[in-house]
Structures are given as structure tokens and as C-alpha cells.
Amino acid sequence: MEKIRHDLRLSETISPFGVGAIVDVRGESLMAPDTSWWDKRFAQEISCERLMARLGAGVLRQPPEHAGRAGKDTPALPYWRFPAWRFCERCGKLSKLTGKKKGKWSNACECGGALVPMRYIAVCEKGSHAQDVNWFKWAHRGRAASLNEGVRFCRDYKSLRFHKLATRGEGLAALVVKCHGCGNERRLAELVTKGALHRDGIRCAGRQPWEPEDSVKKPCPYELVAVQRGATGNYIAERISALDIPEERPQSAEAADKIRGHVFFEKVVTDNGGPLSEQVAEWIADDLGVTPETVLAVAAGEETAPDEMLLDLKDGEWAAFLTKLGGGRDGSGSDFVVDGRSLENVAGPQSLLDKMSGIGQVRRFREVRALRGFRRHDAEAAMISADLGPDQRRWPTYPAIELFGEGIFLRFEERKLAEWEAQPQVQARAAILKERRADSPWANRLDFPEPRYIALHTLAHLLIRRLAFASGYASASLQERIYANSDRTDKTAGILIYTVAGDAQGALGGLVRLGEPEKLIPLLVAALDDADFCSNDPVCIESDRQGASQLNLSACHGCSLVSETSCETGNRLLDRQLVLGGSDVRGLLDEVLAEVRQHG
Structure with a gap:
């Protein structure tokens, strides 16, 4: 050899x-x-x-x-x-x-x-x-x-x-x-x-x-x-990666436990959907601060099992971030340190602040990345395991690395987001990418492109491009993790932008300091302003067939694309119109720039 x-x-x-x-x-x-x-x-x-x-x-x-x-x-x-x-x-x-x-x-x-x-x-x-x-x-x-x-x-x-x-x-x-x-x-x-x-x-x-x-x-x-x-x-x-954080139970699981422990819960189960169960469900809902529909769903066993939800890595991370956001300054000294920041009394466009419900300065976290295997030539080809030895079926060895870093977490207001994505024009715009994803060989590697995912994913790209100017990190060093699901019991709507290093000391703090609301809000506005005018307009903003397998709408290298290593989906499922609006659709943040320009 x-x-x-x-x-x-x-x-x-x-x-x-x-x-x-x-x-x-x-x-x-x-x-x-x-x-x-x-x-x-x-x-x-x-x-x-x-x-x-x-x-x-x-x-x-x-x-x-x-x-x-x-x-x-x-x-x-x-x-x-x-x-x-x-x-x-x-x-x-x-x-x-x-x-x-x-x-x-x-x-x-x-x-x-x-x-x-x-x-x-x-x-x-x-x-x-x-x-x-x-x-x-x-x-x-x-x-x-x-x-x-x-x-x-x-x-x-x-x-x-x-x-x-x-x-x-x-x-x-x-x-x-x-x-x-x-x-x-x-x-x-x-x-x-x-x-x-x-x-x-x-x-x-x-x-x-x-x-x-x-x-x-x-x-x-x-x-x-x-x-x-x-x-x-x-x-x-x-590949697969996970943030090494204290696993938190989703809020829906905690609520389900309280409902099952209520003194009147057996009456709801016994009546099995009859008129008495609906009346008792309203009593329990008023008592615990939940909806009657939630009580009836728990009684019918329709809620998602907590153990199943925790298998999805992002669900556990989302629950952990929510716990940290409500805790203020984090003095735990662990490998997962997040300072929760409120948006009260923060100067900025009200149309932007209304759609956000919290910011987290992620001072330290540990990420573990592993290689499950690989495919060749075709995204639908057979997957070859990273371990082909005699013990690979019983006890395989996965190549993995641990990285330490810092980041910024943004949580968006669920009610505002739900109202926006319920609009027929918004749903129709997202449906274009849903159909193309279903026909693509990459479907099993891409998130489901519901409106909130496309909007938050595109916003993450815009913010990465702007942070590259202010943080001291190249845009290729910044990465995203999108939390945007409306079909779960615990709906998610957030963005994590982070950077990691192989050294145990982690990153240098240039990103987390920009997570202070007084600095981050102007950066968000600047990112939207950058995307409002693309060097490829009007071709880009009027397009709905861009990117690999035409899985981008109004998004190109001149406005929204970043390094493919920074993106969860390889620069796919992006659309500026669902962020800034277009001729036929309202964007999630389409009022922000108008408000800023109106007030100088």
C-alpha cells in the first residue's frame, strides 16, 4: 500500500x-x-x-x-x-x-x-x-x-x-x-x-x-x-445533523397530559363524541386555557404521539428554543446557551415587529453532523451505507464530526403568519412549487414548500447575504436551519442562522452580537431593501421558472441565492414574491419597505 x-x-x-x-x-x-x-x-x-x-x-x-x-x-x-x-x-x-x-x-x-x-x-x-x-x-x-x-x-x-x-x-x-x-x-x-x-x-x-x-x-x-x-x-x-440541546417536550404534549389528568376527562371519553362530550370539553378547555377541539382530539387519540414527534430533530430543537426565549439572560454555562430578547420598546417598522415574537442570541451550541451514506448518478438510486462491513446491519459506524458555534434565532408570530398564508393567492403561488417538488427526484430530500416555509427560507437567504457584510464571516461560513411547519400539533415558524467551527472554543462572537434587537431589526430592513431591486429585474421578479428543476420562482444569484453549503435544500424552494409581494400576491413582509420609505 x-x-x-x-x-x-x-x-x-x-x-x-x-x-x-x-x-x-x-x-x-x-x-x-x-x-x-x-x-x-x-x-x-x-x-x-x-x-x-x-x-x-x-x-x-x-x-x-x-x-x-x-x-x-x-x-x-x-x-x-x-x-x-x-x-x-x-x-x-x-x-x-x-x-x-x-x-x-x-x-x-x-x-x-x-x-x-x-x-x-x-x-x-x-x-x-x-x-x-x-x-x-x-x-x-x-x-x-x-x-x-x-x-x-x-x-x-x-x-x-x-x-x-x-x-x-x-x-x-x-x-x-x-x-x-x-x-x-x-x-x-x-x-x-x-x-x-x-x-x-x-x-x-x-x-x-x-x-x-x-x-x-x-x-x-x-x-x-x-x-x-x-x-x-x-x-x-x-447527511444528517442535530443540535445537541436539552430535549424539551412539545407544548402540545404537555397540554395533552394536563387534559388527560383533568377530573372530567373520563366523561368526554365515555360519551364518545356525543353532545355531552362537547359540553364537558368546553368546561375542560376553559379550565386549562386550551380549545375544545384540542380536548376532543386528545379524547379521540388523534394527537401526534410525543415519542413520534421527538424523532423529528427539529421539533425537539424548536421546543428547546421556545423555553430559552422566555428565560431572558442564560447563565447555564452549558453547551446550549441562548439569551432570549424581547421586542418591546424596540425601534423599527411596526409592520415588521408585529410579525416577530422573539429573538434569541445563541451564544454557544454544539452541532453533530453524520454521514449516513451516499448515492450515485441519480437522486432515486439505491443508498449505499457508510459502513459496508460485516457488522453494518447490527451495529454500523457512521462518520461524524462535532462543531461548536454561535447564531441568531428569530421566532415569528404564528397568528399573523397563519392569516397571511390562508390567502388564496398565497396558496396558489406556493402550489406551483408543491407540484414541481412532487415530480422531482429530489422530493424526499426537500422540505414541503408550504407558504411559510418558502417565505422564511427566502428571508433567511436575504439575511445571510446582509450578515456577510456586518458579521465578519463570509456568507459561505453562515448556515441556516428553517423551522416552518403548519401541519404539526405544535406549529413552527422560525429561523436559525449560525456559524460553527471545529475547535471546542467555537466561533468568535461576530454573529451573536448582531442578534441584539437594536442591531438586527435594521439589518432585516436592509436585507429586504437589497432584495427589492435585483440586477436581473424585471426578468427575475416576473419569473416562476428558475433554479435546478425549476424549483425556484422569483429568486436568482443576483438577489437570493447563497452558497449551496449554507442552504438546507441546495438553493431550492425560494421566492422573493412571497416575502416582498408581487402583482398578484401579497408578501409576508410587503408593508415593511413602504413604511420605512414613508417615514424617511
Whole structure:
């Protein structure tokens, strides 16, 4: 095994260079094998009960890290050379062999030229497998080769060459794989046509490049497609993250317990929906400060089970944030410190303040990110687990990292939000994205685009762009977490914008200080003002077909898009009109700029 020392950032070992991903290192093309190949002695275990409750059985382990220069015995992750086929940039020789220099493996040809990995690899259409293109087999296949006996039975494995035709321009037609033993040659333009590998008799091996051949239990039925080695679709990571916070019970669960404990509750259950149950439900509702409908729902067993709700990580986080917002200054000194700030007596546009119900300065929190697995080529392809070892079904190991950071939490007024999203024009605007999401292969990776989600998601992007000017952090360092669901018993309507660092000390405080209401409200107004005029208007504001799979409406790089690593949904499900309004729809905050401009 060849040792190649190269440093990656710790976060890069989760994405974009996690298990199954290709990484270029000093002229080498490498792929990270699954966690069964890790030396567990140097991969420390990370604890996060909330995350493991979602993942199920298993363990979280952080890749080994080091400070300073890597030495001979420094713990490191293993990587597999992929693709194995390389060509010499000097003589063009194409093979899977690795040169030797003074008895050691080297990335050089016998002629002294550097070996360069081939540009194309083969990926399974639906099985998420990857493998080398067998260039010797491919060069001796095809329509012309089938007519020549010498080509069909050629065994001159050392005579394969890869070169460029000077007279054919810069396209794939100019790139040729030629066997100098039999004289047959094929251009790469033949490789990328639909069903090309299948016609040449090249089938999917049904495994990952690092897995042994005897690991395949049954053949893969899907066809191979030739793709460029660096194509982004070759690796679609399935990540999950959780804020490590004290888990709080949702308010609906607390209310349900009080209702069940009421002295008259058995009468509601006994009457089973009759007139007496409705009358008694009103008594209980008046006594406990809830609605009669809530009492009847609890009696009928229609409320969502608390344990089921807590499986959704965001529900538990939302409940914890609400507890902190009502607590004022937080002196707990834990890994989750949030100062709740009131908006009373804060100067600013009343139309904006009326729609907000609280701000939290998140001074410190811990986030744990884990890699569940990955897919290749297609968002609907099979997911490959991050652990393919013999114990992966019973006790898998997930790559994970822990990060510490700071942020700003904004809670919006539920009643105002519900009134706005009940408008038919607002519902119709959101319905456009609902239909497209349903038809998209990314549907299971995207939140449901109800009006409040689209509006708050877009507002988060606008605020990230503005905070990048004031916080001292680049916009790519800021991330979002959107809490916007109206179909839960505990409706959510909030935004968390945060930054994290791998160091245990966390971030530097440049973001949390802007969470003071006196500073944040002007920043929100400035963010809305920035988005009111896009450099691509009027095309952008009048558009309803932008972004990947047309999953954005009025949103583009000139006004609303941020780094894809900052966004939960990869810059999808955005619309300025649902924030600022348009010709046919009222925006959530469409009165704010008019009020500001009216009062100077």
C-alpha cells in the first residue's frame, strides 16, 4: 500500500470527500472506503443521543485528526486509488500498472512521465455502484472491431495508448484509445452515447471499487453509464445533523397530559363524541386555557404521539428554543446557551415587529453532523451505507464530526403568519412549487414548500447575504436551519442562522452580537431593501421558472441565492414574491419597505 500524506479539513471528511467520494491529491485520484476499513483505535467516539435516536443502532466516530506536520506514524484515513487506469502524459501508455522507483511505488511511468488518471469512469444508473472502464476491453470492442479477427483475439496488453488527434479540435472526437499491437482505435465520443457500455458487453460489477470481488452476492441488473470522473452527480451524500440541546417536550404534549389528568376527562371519553362530550370539553378547555377541539382530539387519540414527534430533530430543537426565549439572560454555562430578547420598546417598522415574537442570541451550541451514506448518478438510486462491513446491519459506524458555534434565532408570530398564508393567492403561488417538488427526484430530500416555509427560507437567504457584510464571516461560513411547519400539533415558524467551527472554543462572537434587537431589526430592513431591486429585474421578479428543476420562482444569484453549503435544500424552494409581494400576491413582509420609505 502506498502512503500519500495530504491534509483535509475535518469537515471535508463528511462532505464533499466522505465515504465513496473521489478526491484529487497531488496528481492522484483517490476514493475513501467505508468505515469498516478505519482503524477504530484512532477514530474517537462521539456522543449525541438525539442524533442516534434518529439513526437507530450504531456508533458515531470522528475521523482521526492531528495538529502540525504529519509524521510517519500519524493516524490517518485509508484511501483507495480510483480510477486505477492511468495514462502517461509523456508517452501516452495506458494501463493499471504503477511504476517503481528505487524499489518504492511511484506515480510515474517507466519513461519518467507522470501518470494521469483517466477522465471517465463507469457508474451504475440505479445501484449507486462505480467501477473503472476496462479500457483494453473497450478498445477492442465496437462495430469495426467485430469484423477483424486480429482485433478480437488481441492480447497485447502493454501496447494500449491514449492520445489526442491534433487535427480533430478539442472535443471527445479528438481523444483516442489505440492498441498498437493490433492497430484498432476508438474515440471517446463513442463512449458517452446512450447504452454504449451495455452494447460493448461491459456490465456492472455490483460493488464499490474498494470491495473485493467475492463480496458480490447477486449480479446488478442495472446498466452502466460513462461519466466524467469529477462530475458532481457521482457522489450525492446523505447527511444528517442535530443540535445537541436539552430535549424539551412539545407544548402540545404537555397540554395533552394536563387534559388527560383533568377530573372530567373520563366523561368526554365515555360519551364518545356525543353532545355531552362537547359540553364537558368546553368546561375542560376553559379550565386549562386550551380549545375544545384540542380536548376532543386528545379524547379521540388523534394527537401526534410525543415519542413520534421527538424523532423529528427539529421539533425537539424548536421546543428547546421556545423555553430559552422566555428565560431572558442564560447563565447555564452549558453547551446550549441562548439569551432570549424581547421586542418591546424596540425601534423599527411596526409592520415588521408585529410579525416577530422573539429573538434569541445563541451564544454557544454544539452541532453533530453524520454521514449516513451516499448515492450515485441519480437522486432515486439505491443508498449505499457508510459502513459496508460485516457488522453494518447490527451495529454500523457512521462518520461524524462535532462543531461548536454561535447564531441568531428569530421566532415569528404564528397568528399573523397563519392569516397571511390562508390567502388564496398565497396558496396558489406556493402550489406551483408543491407540484414541481412532487415530480422531482429530489422530493424526499426537500422540505414541503408550504407558504411559510418558502417565505422564511427566502428571508433567511436575504439575511445571510446582509450578515456577510456586518458579521465578519463570509456568507459561505453562515448556515441556516428553517423551522416552518403548519401541519404539526405544535406549529413552527422560525429561523436559525449560525456559524460553527471545529475547535471546542467555537466561533468568535461576530454573529451573536448582531442578534441584539437594536442591531438586527435594521439589518432585516436592509436585507429586504437589497432584495427589492435585483440586477436581473424585471426578468427575475416576473419569473416562476428558475433554479435546478425549476424549483425556484422569483429568486436568482443576483438577489437570493447563497452558497449551496449554507442552504438546507441546495438553493431550492425560494421566492422573493412571497416575502416582498408581487402583482398578484401579497408578501409576508410587503408593508415593511413602504413604511420605512414613508417615514424617511
